[in-house]
Amino acid sequence: MSFEGLPAKATGKKMTFLESIYLVEIVRGLGVTISHLVKNIFATEAMPTMQYPEEKRVYSDRFRGRHHLMQREDGTPRCVACQMCSTYCPADCITIEGAEHPDPSIEKYPASFEIDLLRCVFCGLCEEACPCDAIRLDTGIYEIAADDRAKFVVDKEFLLHNKSDGTR
C-alpha cells in the first residue's frame, strides 16, 4: 500500500458539482474495491495473509512474548523479590512475596511470584526495572489462551520453565 500522491493533509478544496452529487464518486469507489477483488482472485498467493497455525510470522528477537523467570545454575530463580517490577508495572499485574532463602549468599527470594497475564500489557517495563535480569519477555510466546481466568494467573514454577521451545 502506497500513500504516494495523496495530499499530506486535508486541502479544504471545494468539491465540484459532480463530486458533490456523490454518485460518480461512489462508482469510482466501487471501481477501486472491485479492482482489488479481481486482482486478489487471480493472485491469491500475493496476499499478505498468513495461514496462522500452519504458518507463523517470524518476530524480531525483541518481541515481547510471555514472561519467563531466569534461573540460576541450580535452577532456583534469579529473582531476589525486590518488587521493582511490581512497583513499576503499569498494569499492576505482578504479585511477589519475599522470603528468607536458606542459602545465606542469596538471602532473599520470591516465595511466590505471580503474573496475571490477563492484566499484563506486555510493555516490558518489568524487564527494564529488574536489577538482576531475572524477568524477561523473551520466550516469543504470543499464543496465550486458557478456558478459565484463574489459569491466566501463572505462578513461579510456570514462569521458571516457561520456554519458547514449548516445554512450558
Place this chain on the structure above:
Amino acid sequence: MPIVLESLAKIVFMFLLILGMVPVLIWAERKGAAFIQDRTGPNRAAIGGVRLAGLVHPIADVLKLVFKEDVQPDARHKAMYNMAPWAAMTIAVSSYAVIPFGDFITIAGRKIPLVVADLQVGALYVLAVASLGTYGVVMGGWAANNKFTFLGGIRATAQMISYEISMGLALMGLMLVFASLRITDIVAGQGDLIFGFLPKWGVVVQPLGFVLFITAVFAETNRNPFDLPEGESEIVAGFHLEYSSLKFALFFMAEYCHMVVGAALISAFYFGGYQIPWLPRPVLEAHAGGLLTGKLIAIIIVSGIFAVLFLRRAQKERNKFGDARDREPRIGAGLWLMVAAGAAGALLLKPWHIGPQGAEMVASIAQIFAFVGKVVFFAWLFIWVRWTLPRFRYDQLMHLGWKVMLPLGLANLVVTAVVMALV
C-alpha cells in the same frame, strides 16, 4: 385444486431461491469483503480436510447457531422478544409474493404465470410489506429491554419513515410511465424497445427514480451505508444485541432475505425483470435450439479451461500443505470436468432439434435465469457497496432522506407526470 398445487410449487420455488441464496450471499459477503481488503477470508471450516474456499462456513455457522445456548435477558418482554425474529424473517420473505420471476411456463398444456400472486396493486403491496419490515427490528429492539437495542429500534423506525416516502415517490414515477400498479405489467412493459435500440427498462426511462429507489432500498434493508440501527461503534450491535443462537440467526437471515428481495425489486422495477434485452419472447422461442446448443458449447469450453487451470495447479502444488488441502485443486478440476461432461452429454440429445413445446420451455427457463442473474448481481451490489462506502452519520442520513431525496422524488414525479401528459 391444480391452482393450489401451482401456487404451492411457486412458493416453494421462491423459498428455495431466497433461502438458498442466503448462505451463498453470506459466503460472498465474507469472501468478497476479504478480497476487497486484500485478505483471504474464511477458509477454515472443512469437510474431511477439504475446505472448498470457505463454502463450508455457512453450514458450520448454521450448526453452531442452532446448537448454541439461547441467552435471554431477564427483563425482556417475553412474547415480543420471541416474536421479533420471526416477524423480521416472515415479512422479509413475504414481499416476494408479487414479484414475477419469469413470464409464464407451459406445463401439461397449462400456461402458468411465473408469479405467486399477480396482484393488481402489487407495487403498493411491496411498499406496504417493506414498511412492515421495520416491525421485526423495532419489536426486537424494544422487547430486549436494553438501552442499545432500544436505540437501534428507534433508529430503524426513524430511518424507515424517512426513506419510505422517497421510495414511494420513486415508484410513482415508474407507475406513471407504465400506467399500472401491477408488477407483471411493469415488467412486461419493459420488454419493449424505445427508439428501436434502447430497452425500455425502468432505469432508462426513470434514471433519477432509479437512483432514489436503490438508495431507499439500501436504507430499508439496513445495509451499509445506512446500517445505523446496528451501528457497532455507537450502540454495540443495535437491535439484535440481546439475541443469540437461532433467534440471532433469524435476524441475520432476515437481513439477507431483505437483500434478495431488494435485489429482486430493483431488477423487476428498473432492469426489466426476467426480460432479456433485445431477445423478446417470440425471438427466444424461434431460436431456442441454436441458443441452447451455443450455450452448451460455451459451458464446455469455459469449464474445460477452468478444469485445466485446476489441474495445472494440482500438478504444481502437489504437496504444498501435506494434508487434505492438497486434494482441493483436483476436486475443483473434477467438478469442472463433470460440468463439461454434463454439457457434452446434453449435446448428445441434439438440442438444436427441439420442438416448439421444448422451445417454449427453454425460453421460460432462459428468462428465469435472466431474472436470477439480475438478482444475483444486485445482491452482490449490496455487498460491494458495503465494503466500499463508510457508514453515514445519523444527521447525514436524515439530511439525505428529507432534504435531498424527498425534493428530488417530488421533482421526478412532477417532471414524469408532465412528460407523460405531453407525450
Place this chain on the structure above:
Amino acid sequence: MSNSQYNILSSRFDRTDGHKLPVYEADGGYKALKMVLSSMQPAEVRDTVKESGLRGRGGAGFPTGVKWGFVPPDADEVYFFVNADESEPGTFKDRYLLDYDPHGTIEGTIISCFAVGDRLAFIYIRGEFGWLIDRVQAAVDEAYAAGYLGKNILGSGYDLEMIVHKGAGAYICGEETGLINSVEGRKGQPRIKPPFPAVAGFLNKPTIVNNVESVASVPWIINNGPEAYKKFGTEKSCGTKLFSVSGPVKKPGVYEIPLGLPFREFFHDWLGGMVDGEELKAVIVGGSSVPVLPAAEVMNVNLDYESLANAGTMLGSGGMIIIPESCDMVELIQVLMHFYYDESCGQCTPCREGTGWLHKLVKKLRGGEGTAGDLDLLEHVCQGMAGLTICPLSDAAVMPMRSFIDKFRPEFEALIQETAPVAGSSRWPRGEQE
C-alpha cells in the same frame, strides 16, 4: 653520634649508663627541677617556655608555651600526657631520647606538670617498645625513690604521680585525643574537636599532651634561659631538633641540629653523603606523612619550619628518609599506602574508605593493571580525603600520595602505558550531564 656543639637533647646519648639516676644527677640532672620548685611560680615557667619559642616536636609544630596557656586558669584537675607513641615510619628520635636519657624526659615532665598545675602525669609509650617501657618505668621508680615524684616533691608541697602507660598498638594513638581515648580505655581513635583537650580531654578535664622531645627540652631551657635557647635556630624556628635519618647515607642515625641548617650542609657534612654506588633521588624530610622532595629541590632547603613549608613540605617529626636512585617510588608509595590503610582508625568516612581505596589503586597500578584514568582517580580520591576528617591521618596519607605522583609522575605513567586506556569511561561528575 652527637655533636658537642648542639647538645641540648643529645648530650647524653653517648654516656655510659646515662639512663640511670646517679649518672643523670652527676651530669647536672634535676637541677632545673630543684630551681623551679624552689624559686619559680608555674606562670613563670610557662612564660619562660613561651619565650623560648619551643614548638611542639611531634609534627604539628604548635608553640608549647601557648598550648599550656589554653588550660583554663580555674581548672581543678589537669592532666599531662607525654606522647611517646612514636609510630611514624622513619621516625625514631623519641625512642633514642627515652632509651638514653629517660630522666631528662621525666624531669621535663615534672616541670611541665608543675607549670600547668597537674597532679597526675602519663608517659604513653608505644606498645611495641617493650624494653623501653621497662627502662622508663625503672627511671620513674628511681625518681620516686629519690623524691622527685610522689607527695611533696623535694619538700615543695607539690605532688605529682606519674604513670608509664603502655600503648596497645595503633598509629592513631599518637594523635592526642586518640591517646587520651586509649588511656581512658576506649577505642584508640581521635575525638571530635572542639572541645580541645586543653579544655576537656582526659575524663573531660583539661589535658595537655606533649611530645617527648618537647618535654625533654624544657629542663635545658629552664637551666639556660630562653634567650640561650633562642640562639639556636632561626627567628621563628627556635632551638634544636632531633632528626632521625634512615636510608643509604654513609652515617644514618639520630642527629640534633639547630633549626635552619641547610640540608646540603647536613647531607654532605653530617651524613657524609650517599653510600658508594648510590645517587640521591629524593628525601622525605619529616616522616612518611609529609610530601616528598626530589633531590634537586631538597638541596636548596634549610631544615626549619618555614623554609620547608615554602618548599611544599613539612618538618614533621624529623623522620628523614633518604631515597636512593635505585628505589622504586611506586613500591615505596605502596608500602606507605598500606601503612595508612592499615592504621586508619575507621571513624571518619573519607579516611576509612579513602585510605583503603588509595591502597587498592596503588596496588593495582603496581600490579600492572593500571588504566589511563587511574592517576586522575588517585587525585580525585585524595581530593575527597584532604582536610575533611577529624584528625590529620587522612591528610597524612594524601600528602605523600599527591607529592609522589606530582614529583615522579613518569614512574607511575610507565606502569600504565602498557595498558590500553579504557574507552568511554565516563568521568566524574555525571550529575551535570543529565
Place this chain on the structure above:
Amino acid sequence: MAKLTIDGKEIEVPDGTSLFDACREARGEPLPHFCYHPDLSIAGVCRLCQVEVEGMPKLTIACNTGVRDGMVVSTRNERVTQAAQQILEMHLINHPVDCPICDQAGECGLQNQYMKYGLYDSEVEIADKVNKAKAQVIGPHVILDKERCVLCSRCVRFCDEVTGTSEMGIFNRGNRAEIGTAPGVELDNNYSLNTVDICPVGALTSRDFRFQKRVWMLKAANSICPGCATGCNVRLDHEAGRLYRIKPRYNPDVNGRWMCDRGRMLYKAVHDENRLLDPARGGQTLRWAELDTDLLAGDGGLFVTSAHQSLEEMFLLKKLAAGGTVCGGLAGSDTGDSDELLLNADHTPNRQGLGLLDLPEMNGAALAEAISGTTGPVVVHGGNPAGEDVVAAALRGHGRTVYIGSHDNETAQACNLVLPGAVWAEKAGIFANRDGRLQAFSQSVARAGSSREDWRILAELAGGEVPGSLRAVREELAEALDLTEVNLNKLPARGLAPVGATSGGED
C-alpha cells in the same frame, strides 16, 4: 540570640544552637548527614554536613559547630557540594548496593542522598569491595548487615546513651571497621528496634518486618500505641488493609522519638486468627440484622467497660447504663513489666480515662458478686474480666450476658451474646495516657469480618437518643468532662495536656 547568614539568608537562632540546626532552618531541609541525630550526642564521623564558614580555611562540619553571632556560612557553593558528593562517594565505596533485597530501600539515607548529591558513575568494581558478614541475627528483633553499614555509630550511641545497655560497638579499624555486638551479648533490650529506626541505611533491619513489604508501598496513619499507659505517639504503616509495622512518631511531651519493642509488635493482634468476626449467640453465628432489638430490656443491669476502650466508648457505655450499675472493669488487670524509659507497668492505654469518667474498677470477687446480683442484662465491653475464674463463673451463671470485644477470650466464651467490636487500628478515638494527656488516634485499616466500631454498637444498643456520629459523641463527651473550650474533634498534635498537670513525659 545569634544572627548569622546562611547561603545569603539572614536568620536568628538562640545561642547554643548547633550550626546544623541553624542550616536546617535556613535551608528548609537538613544538610546531608548520617551520624547526626538530634537526640544523640555528636559523633561527627560521617563528615557529610560540611559547610564553609567565612574565615575558616577548611570546611567544617556543621553538627559540631556552634553558632556565633555574625557567622557567614555557605552550604550550597561548589566547594561544599563537591565535598559532600565526594564524601558520599566514599560512603558508597564498600557499600554492597544490594538495594533490591534491602528492606531499607525507599527510606534509605544513602539512596536519598545519592539521588540528591551523588549521581556519579561508580569507580569501584564490585569485586574490589570489602566483604563483611551479612544477615547476622544480633538479637530477638534486629538483624545486622555489616556490609551496608556506614559506621555512623548512631546505634552505638543509642545503646550507650538512651538505654544505657551498651550492647553495640564498632570493632576493628580502617575499612575493616564494623558494627557488632560485644561477644556473647545480644542486642536484647526493650528498645532495640529503635536502632533500626535511626539506622540511616539498611544495616540494622527489623526481623519482624524483614521482607514483608517494600516500604514505598506502605501508607501511614497516625495513631497512639495502646500497649501501655504511656501512650506513645505512633505511625501505623499499612497496605491493602493490613498493618505491617508500627513506628514511633515524634512527640517531645510523651515519647520523644522512641518507642518500645513490645509496642511495635501490637499490630499482630489486629490480624490475629482469634479475632471475633461475626455476632454470635451461644456459639451460633448471627447477622447483625438478626439481633433482638430489646437486648437491654429490663431494669438495671450491669455495665462493665475496660481500660482498653476509648474515652468515647466509656462515655457511651456510661450513658447506656442510665439505670444500671457501671463499672470500670477488673481492677489491676493487664499490669506487667515496666522500665524507666517509656514502658509503664499499666499495660492498658486508657486507665486514666476511667478516672476521668468516674468509672470505678472492681476486684474479681466484687465484680462476680455484682454480676450475680443483678437481674438485668450484663454488658461487658472489652477487656477480659473472665480471666478471673470467679467472674467467669458468675457470667456463666447469668442468663443475659453480652460481650462486645475484638478477640475470642474467656469472657467471649462465658457470655452468651458476643458482638464483634473493632480494635484500635480499625476505629478512631481518644485515650488518656498515664499523665491524663488526651491523645486522639485515627482509623488506619478496614475492620475485620463484619465487626463494627464499638461506639456504633453501643449507640445502637442504646436506641432512642443516640448520637449519630463520633463527632457528636465527642461533643457530648467534652461537655461531660467540662472541657467546653476544647474541641475534642481536633486535639493538638502533641495531645491535650491535663489542666493543672505539669507537662508530662521527658520534655
